[in-house]
Amino acid sequence: MISSLRGMNDILSEDYERFTYFINTATKIAGRYGFHFIETPLLEETSLFKRSVGESSDIVGKEMYQFIDKGDNDVCLRPEGTAGVVRAFIQKKLDRAGGIHRFFYHGAMFRYERPQKGRLRQFHQFGVESFGVESVYEDAAMIMMVSDILETLGIGYRLQLNSLGCKECMPPYRNKLVKFVKECEEGICEDCIRRVDTNPIRVLDCKNGSCQELYVGAPKLLHHLCESCESDFNTLKKILNDNKIEYEINTNLVRGLDYYSKTAFEFVSDDIGSQSAIAGGGRYDRLVEFLDGRPTPAVGFAMGIERLMELIKMPQAAKKGYYMGAMDDECVDTVVQIAHKKRKTDTVIIDYKSKNLKNHLKAADKAGVKYCAVIGSNEMKDKTIWIKNLEDKTENTIPIMEF
Ligand code: HAM
Numbered sequence: 001m002i003s004s005l006r007g008m009n010d011i012l013s014e015d016y017e018r019f020t021y022f023i024n025t026a027t028k029i030a031g032r033y034g035f036h037f038i039e040t041p042l043l044e045e046t047s048l049f050k051r052s053v054g055e056s057s058d059i060v061g062k063e064m065y066q067f068i069d070k071g072d073n074d075v076c077l078r079p080e081g082t083a084g085v086v087r088a089f090i091q092k093k094l095d096r097a098g099g100i101h102r103f104f105y106h107g108a109m110f111r112y113e114r115p116q117k118g119r120l121r122q123f124h125q126f127g128v129e130s131f132g133v134e135s136v137y138e139d140a141a142m143i144m145m146v147s148d149i150l151e152t153l154g155i156g157y158r159l160q161l162n163s164l165g166c167k168e169c170m171p172p173y174r175n176k177l178v179k180f181v182k183e184c185e186e187g188i189c190e191d192c193i194r195r196v197d198t199n200p201i202r203v204l205d206c207k208n209g210s211c212q213e214l215y216v217g218a219p220k221l222l223h224h225l226c227e228s229c230e231s232d233f234n235t236l237k238k239i240l241n242d243n244k245i246e247y248e249i250n251t252n253l254v255r256g257l258d259y260y261s262k263t264a265f266e267f268v269s270d271d272i273g274s275q276s277a278i279a280g281g282g283r284y285d286r287l288v289e290f291l292d293g294r295p296t297p298a299v300g301f302a303m304g305i306e307r308l309m310e311l312i313k314m315p316q317a318a319k320k321g322y323y324m325g326a327m328d329d330e331c332v333d334t335v336v337q338i339a340h341k342k343r344k345t346d347t348v349i350i351d352y353k354s355k356n357l358k359n360h361l362k363a364a365d366k367a368g369v370k371y372c373a374v375i376g377s378n379e380m381k382d383k384t385i386w387i388k389n390l391e392d393k394t395e396n397t398i399p400i401m402e403f
Pocket of ligand 1: 119
């Protein structure tokens with residue numbers, strides 16, 4: 001038997017209902033914030049992710065589904081959605097057009113991670129990207145949008161917030177941090193030794209307990225922000241306070257992707273185990289420029305759909321549609337003809353095998369429909385159909401014409 005690859009799942013039946021319920025809810029809410037759908041390819045040039053997500057990130061360094069295609073191109077399955085959207089934004093010359101452009105997307109992402117509960121190799125994200133707005137009010141709008149989506153789905157969360165500074169305040173802070181880490185280099189893990197040279201701030205979210213103990217006294221970026229970053233961060237906190245959105249400041253929240261500056265945030269759930277991040281995002285004002293576009297401020301987020309599916313409280317679905325069946329073999333054709341017409345407006349599930357009423361009712365119950373409609377030889381003679389409403393249990397025989 002051939003099974004799906006490790007960390008890659010099928011989505012069907014009840015899971016699919018949750019999946020589409022999530023997409024529909026998030027799409028509706030993104031629309032209310034003025035975002036429009038964008039679809040980008042699953043496969044992109046590898047250099048796109050190297051230049052955006054960053055060569056020093058785990059995603060690019062260890063987790064890419066990368067290969068050389070038949071035309072000798074170095075390509076890879078997208079590990080995240082932002083880079084592709086930025087590429088499309090520049091390719092369509094929207095950076096040159098100026099103005100504000102807001103997109104949302106959803107689809108499969110691929111990361112060759114070690115699979116575990118909540119961590120897949122093929123997973124799905126719902127994300128949004130906003131281009132052209134410098135104001136920190138847009139950062140707040142991103143957070144409010146995630147909060148709206150989670151509230152609508154009945155999902156509780158903790159919001160973690162940080163600022164990663166800008167090209168003015170980050171470099172002097174980075175130097176200070178490198179100096180600090182080098183002083184305690186003896187005790188830190190190999191990953192951190194590598195990070196000091198490639199992307200020092202990533203040491204701050206090292207999962208190794210003994211590294212974390214050493215970094216307790218490390219300088220905090222929030223204490224080294226320039227005036228403009230500090231003022232934006234204070235405004236963001238005020239907007240969230242005014243809108244009753246609770247948050248925790250996490251000075252170690254650096255995110256696993258290199259393109260962020262200023263606002264960084266993560267929504268976590270305490271109800272799904274160790275892979276607790278359900279959404280993450282932030283501002284990335286320099287990425288458009290890094291990818292050869294005109295400098296354009298940008299901010300966005302992405303939500304992990306599989307992690308959210310475990311938490312969604314589904315509304316009680318109202319029963320709908322018909323189950324139709326024949327009680328005698330010679331009625332099957334008539335049932336199929338009537339069902340064909342009825343399907344212009346309703347869901348109809350047909351059983352092509354004739355059987356007695358009790359068995360039809362059992363099958364209709366199993367199908368989860370609202371009505372069971374059957375035709376036997378008596379009904380055929382009278383040109384009628386017998387219908388039972390499976391919710392209020394009323395039964396009726398009506399002319400086929402009225403059905
Ligand atoms: P990210 O934090 O890497 O951000 O991913 C966003 C979310 O995707 C995570 O919070 C998590 O719920 C889900 N996720 C990530 N990896 C996995 C996995 N292996 N299995 C299951 N779920 C996973 C980004 O991808 C950025 N592009 C977000 C962004 C958009 N920033 C600005 N705009």
